[in-house]
Amino acid sequence: MSNMVKLTINETAVEAPAGTLLIDAAKLAGIEIPAFCYYEGMSLQAACRMCLVEIEKAPKLMAACVVPVAEGMIVRTESPAVVKARKTTLEFLLTNHPLDCPVCDKGGECELQDMVFKYGAGESRFTEVKQHVPEKQWSPVVFYDGPRCILCYRCVRVCNEGMGVGALGIVNRGVAAEIAPSHGDHLECDECGSCIDICPVGALTSGAYRYKTRPWEMEHVGTICTHCSNGCKTTLGVRNNEIVRGNNRDRSGVNGEFLCVKGRYAFDFNHHPERLQTPLLRVNGKLEEVSWSRALQAVVEKFKAGGKAGVVGSTRIANEEAYLLQKFARTVLKTNNIDHHRSGDVVTLLDSLSGKTATLGTADDCYNAKAVLIVGADLSQQQPFLANQIRANHRHHKAGIYVATPGAVREDKIAKASARTADGNWLPAVESMAEKLKGEKELLVLFGDSVKGEGVRKLVAFGESLGIPVKYICLVDYANSRGAMDMGLLPDLGPGYHAVEGAPGLTLPQMMAATDLDLLWVVGANPLARHTLASSKAFVVVQDLFLTETAQRADVVLPAASAYEKNGTVTNVCGQVQRLKRGVETVGAKTDLNIIGLIARGMGVNLGKVDADAVFAEIQKTVRGYNVPLPVIVTGGAAQTMPVNGRVPSTVLPELIQSSRDTLFTTGTLTRYSKILNEVMEAPGGLYR
């Protein structure tokens, strides 16, 4: 490559692309130049002075985080002058930094500790009185300890540049300078906790985690967040079979280190005191705690008895569970009356893209596409990771952002064009941008539930008319909303969007309205929160974590494991398959897969080997698009499903598609059981001004 620059770092010849910062060039060569304020992907500060290095012919030490590589540059990162500079910078830092490491949450994973350990002096010469200010609480989840703060401004940047919120700033001057929240004494923000996560020291600590454990006492389990559809990897910190922290510091997963408030804190529903731990059976009109065998026996009897059955699946259960559920419904209960809460018209999108290639967008596309059009979705509220990708795309690649939404959204601030839509009629707003869009090199379109049925076809036709390559992402609500469809939790379509054998079954509302329903089996869903069940005779079996509205109507309630308690896979909004990894053991509850298997066994039905790996192997073989590489998944990666690329013979009315329109602080029923989410929901949400 002609634009490579040759330089020497510590007597080692190094090559790096022109424009590379010295600190990154050194990293490429395996040479660490320490830094606090330098942070990949964020604006440069040159404030911490830890990365000072010697560059031949420079009159003084230079900050490697702001100097680009130059041909023939000779750099020393471990010369006596550099070593001494680092040592004194750390000594300066420690003058006002309290040495309260034994009680500091960050102890053990603190960058300042690590730096002092590696580069610092063994002795402190500071004998003066330290500057002190009391700790402040800015929100239920954000605490700020000023004296510990080393003013690296990472938090300010992640909030401003990363999140687009700008809720943190720097007040006062000199040694009194400190970080301050948006509203005087408190924060009004996304409460995403990115500031805490990115803090190299214990200055910003989490209300959910502080003083709960030492970092080295936790086990770290990387799994997928169970809330929205974005499929963020969250690394659960588990101590004594309890999840005490969620973060993703190792940047594994599609999301890098990004997590929203739900991913970071809303695992706490898992330990809610109202979690069901024992099966319940309706005896004399009342739900009573019974043994698993008695509860299962009751289910098996009713299932064997037959009659008109309806099955409602979940948008949160694993692919394996969804697949097995529909298989059970179709082969054992012999019904196509199977559905789930649909939140986006993926079906019509797949059908209208039939015959086209490279038209389904991914999370990576959100970051790399030259232009992005958002139709009818408040992305920052409902799809926080995709919104983050788009902000980063704008920041790093100057992508053109276009917005057509009913109300003001955060993306307006970075948009080339914004238009408001009225009464769900988004087309005029989108068409008003056509000329500008034609000037872009490519486009990624993300659309919400107001675009459905014929609307999807109109949107795709509009995309075609632009004369540039266009990709689409159909937004859906929950962790496995996409998987539920792919696995065939639909009355008219089986796994992989094949038309079902025989007549299509009842849709969810039709099941609810059917007065002659004999049996309703609800797995991980809460349809009675918005529907009423017309059939009073229906025997209702519910598998869930909590005694939801639906469970309260049930005849048998089977306590189910949460996503954090099971293995399996889920598919995110972009069709990426990722692995759920069990973080904690269940107490009393069982996984839905296990429960389905036990019912099958009770009925004497052979569904094949009922474990997650075996069912996934069957999915790989039989579900269109799911022949994905297993190694990617088992190593914690995200495997992109293949596009269906064929006609999808849907018979279902698009009116059934309705997003829950969650905010950053809600995700359906689960939200109610998250203490933290309920606390921070005091914050207004929406746009912060």
Place this chain on the structure above:
Amino acid sequence: MKLYNPPSPLETKVISKRFGVENSWRLDTYLATGGFEAFKKTMEMSPDQIIDEVKASSLRGRGGAGFPTGLKWSFVPKNVEGPTYIVVNGDESEPGTCKDRLLIEHDPYQMIEGILIAARAVGASKGWVYIRGEYRYLIDHLDSVLKEAYQRGYLGKNIAGTGFDFDLYSQTGAGAYECGEESALLESLEGKRGVPRIRPPFPAVSGAFQRPTVLNNVETFSSVPEIIKNGGKWYADLGTPKNGGTRMVCLAGHVNKPGVYEVPLGMNMMYFINEIGGGMWKGKKMKATIPGGSSCPILRADECDIPMDYDSMAKAGTMLGSGGMMVMDEDTDMVKIALRIMRFYKHESCGWCIPCREGTTWLQKMLARIVDGNGAMRDVDMVGDLAKSMLGRTFCPLGDAAAMPTISIVEKFRPEFEAYVARNPFANSELVQVG
């Protein structure tokens, strides 16, 4: 406006020649004394010719860094799309310095003409005179002058019938030494905290509002009209080689006639102190002098017999700086001077980078402890050592400004520090009594 100190007959009055003239700040006075002749002359010159003339004058920045002015102007990219700006640094915050306020008070049109000439040279259309907030009277004064200039056609459209357009505004600071640093000043001008910017890019390429910008001190701009009028060579010849012209030197401290005087570069410093400044007060002997503002390394009395120009000062290990000369007599407590200087820099550190923020704080605490009689022997070495730990390692020159005088004071007046420490009975103990 009255003069704050009587002039000296030994001055070379080039830019202060109108000081003391009745209504010296009025346009009519300025026009009657050769005002705007230089500007009109530049209408016949190409931008490059103007810059060459300034280069020939060997005029160097009068704010403190002493960067060659013509060269600085030549860095502004030519034929760029969009506006180029002029920013005048009238922040004048370096302790010991009080000259720019006189130039704006007594001869504002001279500065304005200098700005217009610079604008012609770089194709600028708009400018701001950034003045420290404490000088409110001066901002009000300048505002009235600008109003007159607009009314009389010497600012705005078609200036003095030349067809050249230029807008000029005053901009107040609000109390921050750091805003004297050019990139911090630009941040302040943009309505932000006065934290310096990462450079490059330098203001010539990306300055005010991210546009190419010429940024010079008030005195620098004020020197330009006479250079253009009389030629660069004439101006250069007033001083010593590479150190052209005259400077406003602010003489303060223990002398009989403190005041601001205009002298040619290269004048002997002792001559200046004795003949213009009237010598040491109360018949005392000189102990030391800070030659160019409190950030300059200090000179012992025996080091002061040198020419006052950029290069001679550098040779003596110090700087001409901003021209703030502070003379100290034999009774001066150098430890207290060191403390006072450090207290200032601690107060003014913006807090952005670690070595400056923490270094100035630590040093101030330690020096205060020594002055309070609680110093230890090891502290004396540590003062110098910590100051050296800031030197050259901070984000902007403020760290150096704090370090340089401190290092020199400890080196040159070490016995005074030791004498303070000796008062502490525990001075040699491992256990240090913390004050």
Place this chain on the structure above:
Amino acid sequence: MTFSPELEARFADLLTHYPPGRQRGALVPMLMYAQDEVGAVTPELMAELAKRLDVSVLQVDEVVGYYSMLHKKPQGKTHVQICTNVACMLRGGAELYDHACKKLGIGHKQTQASGVFSLEEVECIGACSWAPAIQLNYTFHHEVTTDKLDQLLEGLQ
């Protein structure tokens, strides 16, 4: 929040000084001029300027805390600023400051209960050749002796 017609006119003019879309440049001057009229940088003032310049209140707060002349609490009718930096110190600035403390019965950044005087030991105010120097509000006084200070203060009682 509204200001006097004079100040509104000044603001209106000020906002024309900056390139299009960069009116935030007026923030520091607006704070300084408004502070003189309001008496302090109050939360209402910060919110008002934030609104006018389309920045967040936090962005205004960041600026207010940075500059030493901007103050959130009101000062005395006359704010007595005594420089004790090197040039003034060499000519009795520190003694002058001590004298003022005793005379006014208040210390650094304190205000008399009567609200007549407030006191501040300030850094170099740029009057070094005519030291020691003080400022009473924005007015400079040069070569101030303790007697002269007494006279000045008594005239303002």
